Amino acid sequence: MDRRRFLAGAGAAGAALLAGCSADEVESPTESATDSPGTTTTGTTVGGTGGGTLVVATYSSFIDAVSSSPGGWLKQQFESEFDADLVYQTPPNELDQYIQRANAGVDIDADVYVGLNVDGLIRLDENLESGSLFAEAPDLPGQSDIKEGLGFDPQGRAVPYDTGYISLVWNATADDGEFVAPETFDGLLESEYRGDLLAQNPSSSATGRAFLLHTIKARGEENYLDYWSQLQENDVRVLGSWGDSYSAYGEGEAPMVVSYSTDQVYANRSDQDMDRHQIRFLNDQAYANPEGMAQFASTDSPDLAQSFMEFVLQPEVQAEIAVRNVQFPAITDAEFGEENAEYEQYAQVPPEAVSFTYDELRGNLQGWIEEWSRQIASN
Structure with a gap:
């Protein structure tokens, strides 16, 4: 789900x-x-x-x-x-x-x-x-x-x-109000963000799949697995579904989660603290x-x-x-x-929306997910 x-x-x-x-x-x-x-x-x-x-x-x-x-x-x-x-x-x-x-x-x-x-x-x-x-x-x-x-x-x-649009949602109240999410995919690899990101498994989650595809867009088909290995070394937590990861985020288990750029709409409707629902478009992009x-x-x-x-x-x-x-x-x-x-x-609309076309995905998508699963999910 x-x-x-x-x-x-x-x-x-x-x-x-x-x-x-x-x-x-x-x-x-x-x-x-x-x-x-x-x-x-x-x-x-x-x-x-x-x-x-x-x-x-x-x-x-x-x-x-x-x-x-x-x-x-x-x-x-x-x-x-x-x-x-x-x-x-x-x-x-x-x-x-x-x-x-x-x-x-x-x-x-x-x-x-x-x-x-x-x-x-x-x-x-x-x-x-x-x-x-x-x-x-x-x-x-x-x-x-x-x-x-x-x-x-x-x-x-x-x-x-x-x-x-798939983006990061981050909590500006974390670390006693000192936390600021990185602005780039490279920034997620910095040691100061160790253990700070909650993501989803692309084989079981549409948001996780979109985030995986965005990393392939950003790093290329030849390099995306190396990027994920580095994320893994930086203690990214990959959960099964958006619901699992967002619930963990809501419980304060990490200050960043892969989610949607409409996050503040519901935060506003339910009178949530907007500082806990900040949006970050990595590389000034989001996956459509x-x-x-x-x-x-x-x-x-x-x-x-x-x-x-x-x-x-x-x-x-x-x-x-x-x-x-x-x-x-x-x-x-x-x-x-x-x-x-x-x-x-x-x-919030990203400065740039990115995506793969049908022709680019057909014949590749399942292989990318399977490669990710063998190298990342199995470790």
Whole structure:
């Protein structure tokens, strides 16, 4: 599990100590999507029935996180603008459920998927045995306003709708108020920061994976393992999930944690001490983790699916999704309004966003993670 998954199960009291949310993929499916050709998807279905129904598949905390979720608001607003009902499907295995159903020849009764990322698309393309799970995206008004660099699907199926940035969160009250986080990746290796960093395992955590990829960007494919060896010598603590590491950070076990640059949004909402929620962009960068939506190729409501995707890219809808999902809008002209002034104040955008493309990751990502696991996690 990772960020929003952790919050959804943490309970209100625990969530007050935690930062903003993300739609990180579940890495290891625990249930089979199909038992027989007639088996339907498992999980939560939320919504009504009517003359026209749009079924949107997504991750569960998109609609029911402890803190805030965009799903309920999207349903209400979409249904008020269109003569249709919006129904959510949240199978426990998320995207993997639909890959398994497609491979088993079982009908998919959903129209749009919300919550795709580049890792999921690579997993889809490497495991789908035949055909296409998603259709090429239609031309959408507002698509030209998507920020440069957020597109992650060379086949044009996924349309970005928000993004997060992986950064360090650090505690300026540590060491009796003397602690200051380093400004560069090189700085993390200095002896004064021995034992001060909490990170996550990239094989089980989306934030950990993003941080690993950022180190590869910064040091190169030939040198990233040497860098991690030096981090290890400096007593970096690598935990299994974002929830594990952020809880340890909240308990004061270390003054720095790999997290999100929206951390101060939740700190402000829960009246936390902002000095304990400082943001550091190493090398003046952060790793971008965009999320996308796509239309199922088998939908029998392509026009309604297209209307939903157009709706999601509207400037005021983009702002509301960003605020409720504690991410950043995908488009350049989102309309936040005065009611969201605090969000704009505390959600920090890096001077430079970095990421690998789909083509750069496919064929490399799993190998990088396996190499890291053999050399770092096994020691």
